[in-house]
Amino acid sequence: MKELTISLNTKSRVPLYEQIYRYLKTEIQRRQIPAGECLPSSRSLAAYLQVSRSTVDMAYLQLVSEGYIESVPCRGYFVCELEGMLQIPQARPAVPEEKTESDKEYAWDFAVNGIDEKGFPYNQWKKITREVQKEGPSLFELGNPQGEAGLRSVLASYLHHARGVSCSPEQIVVGAGNDYLLMLLRVILGDGRRIAMENPTYKSAYLCFCHLGYQVQGIAMDEYGMQMDELERSGADTAYVMPSHQFPMGNVMPLKRRMQLLSWAAGEENRYILEDDYDSEFRYRGKPIPALQGYDRKERVIYLGTFSKSVAPSIRISYMVLPQSLMKSYEERGRDFSVTVSKADQKIIEMFIREGHYERHLNRMRALYKSKHDLLLSLLKQMTDICQVSGENAGLHVVLRFVNGLTEKEAIIRAENAGVRVYGISEYDTSGLEGEKSDRVILGYASMSEKQMEEGMRRLQEIWRQ
């Protein structure tokens, strides 16, 4: 091949070298110039097209770097053999994502994962955000995989005072949500764990454990929490518990059961307790109960905390406290995973805690939620012929057990027809309990206004009384 007749448009906004490049690329893709063919030298093509030699050089260089042609020293440029198709198809048109049944909107939704968004100190938060952003460049460097030392330090102090958790900042690992921390824990704890969970339990953690390849076993509960004899028999080596306020049942684990759990964990090498303290900030009667972690003398408790309930589910900041016994494993395997929370977000929450805003926010929210909690309980007092309440006095939800023969399924359907959404306990059951067999539902009250709650309960009372 000596000549390539390329019609160049000198008035085009497309540079000449790119016109040459595009022409040759298309010709090669269409096999108009076959593999193995030698292209004209850049000098001769430049002369032929009446362009500068560097223009042709640039086009050739691009074709070489994309692999369409190759340069053979002292011989010239040759068209490469190409396998497969080359043409880039159009991007697929975006299919609008469908709303699923569970996204349906209810006028009265006793959602269990909501918070009261109006209680959030937006202005304070914005002010801190602006302050943090003033820091400029240093905020943009990749941070410590465990989380920033400043945040871990205020967390250690907060956890000690508010939750009786005994730890140094070096034991804290910050991560973007509990699910992520469970992934990281799998790396730290290794394969083949057998997890015992209370039944019913927090379904999201249950699913995460399953997807991470762990064997998961539901353990029946009595009023104090996980039944110890069943735990012993299960052969599990890791117990996932929520002692402050079990989800969904709302039980508070008494000290005695906590001590039994710790004894169980100490009973064999390599046993651990995962303490999920997800909503312990909210307790309306008496003082908060110290975390299980605070009583652990044998380095067996992994403590999990989150800002999902106390600040907002969307901010994606959780943390765990590793026992000293797992620090080596974290150093060896976990530390290679980069941190999942941005430095700016870590700094914001650190200042929010350090300057006392968090404590004030919690106090305000506790009062707000207590008022909703008390209202709900007073409304439920008119329904003692319909249901019994449990799991109250803490957290952001209560459990109702029907005493009038209503099943969970029937209760949910009737509620739905009246525009009210309540949640079945069977959703959280891991042993295959069906809604027809269950007699319990959960009502979350965090995201409802008192007015909504009153009307919602009025409707429930009407349709549930049979």
Next chain:
Amino acid sequence: MKELTISLNTKSRVPLYEQIYRYLKTEIQRRQIPAGECLPSSRSLAAYLQVSRSTVDMAYLQLVSEGYIESVPCRGYFVCELEGMLQIPQARPAVPEEKTESDKEYAWDFAVNGIDEKGFPYNQWKKITREVQKEGPSLFELGNPQGEAGLRSVLASYLHHARGVSCSPEQIVVGAGNDYLLMLLRVILGDGRRIAMENPTYKSAYLCFCHLGYQVQGIAMDEYGMQMDELERSGADTAYVMPSHQFPMGNVMPLKRRMQLLSWAAGEENRYILEDDYDSEFRYRGKPIPALQGYDRKERVIYLGTFSKSVAPSIRISYMVLPQSLMKSYEERGRDFSVTVSKADQKIIEMFIREGHYERHLNRMRALYKSKHDLLLSLLKQMTDICQVSGENAGLHVVLRFVNGLTEKEAIIRAENAGVRVYGISEYDTSGLEGEKSDRVILGYASMSEKQMEEGMRRLQEIWRQ
């Protein structure tokens, strides 16, 4: 037991019920009141202490909920049997975390993971942040596990235009960093994968794969990238590659090798290619080469992208494009893991892209980095007796190969003595290459000023010439 002599201080700020609670708790912990003992009725204790009955009731209730005492119907309150120790120890004093050797500061650091922070449009970013924060409450709800639809939609369009990636927003999963996405991929792809990686390679991904329990095999490279025959022989079912600009070697994979890789992947069921397109935004000669994903007809390529290089390492936003063939597995197993990037951060980056700031930022940065790149190459031209350059024309680093007999180890030591930090290729080698045997180092130039670069190179020239 009929009487408990508790000295109450009515002037204290500690409520009376809490004084009673504290006293009893301490007595029980110290075994001054033994297990099984019956406490006085609340009525009689109230009368004895001259406080209201509800004060004693509250104290008892708290002790019950913490498990120190239990209520036996019709009989009264009994002290529980407690296993183990109870006292909460003081939080351990924080040990200041030591700076490791690698944190040592150098006046001239050719860091390979840096960016030019001064190029960042802070004011624009702050303005968008303020805009986003105005949205208020809706920002605080937990979002889609895949990432917000709005962000995925602008990403799909950006990836199509800028990188030739062919996907719909439904195939995109947003996550807090590549390491997190590799964790999630492990859930999607399942156990027992055998990963082939170019050798040398991006060590962080290598370590993550190892820690996730995968078998990882280094595959030697020729100038085009991973050697195909070695890949075939390796028995691997997943190939992790960086076709746009291999890290650390800087090779650009030509089209022919890309096609061979795609053929390899199509050759057996369940083979995948992980395309890490980490710094493809920066290319200084010719047009960007479309991503491997764009040529994939068999649904075998998983595309990984990040804002770590193009915005900042600390913002923790990455994304992957799953082939349709993996969507079912994502739906079944991956979707149960909550999103790891906050809604606010997703919204900020979405607006940054949508309003054209990202493109302008990339253009500015490309010009800035090209100028540094060109300066570095011109300085290196004076050192042809010392070393050869490769991996130039793209990305944010180049590779030097010593031609004067200098080893990597010796070069690094001499540089260190002159206050300059350069990085050895052996750090990224997965076959045990030692610094004494290696003749290559890497120089990153993103975070250095041109003035620093000039002085740094002057020093290197002086000490490396032997």
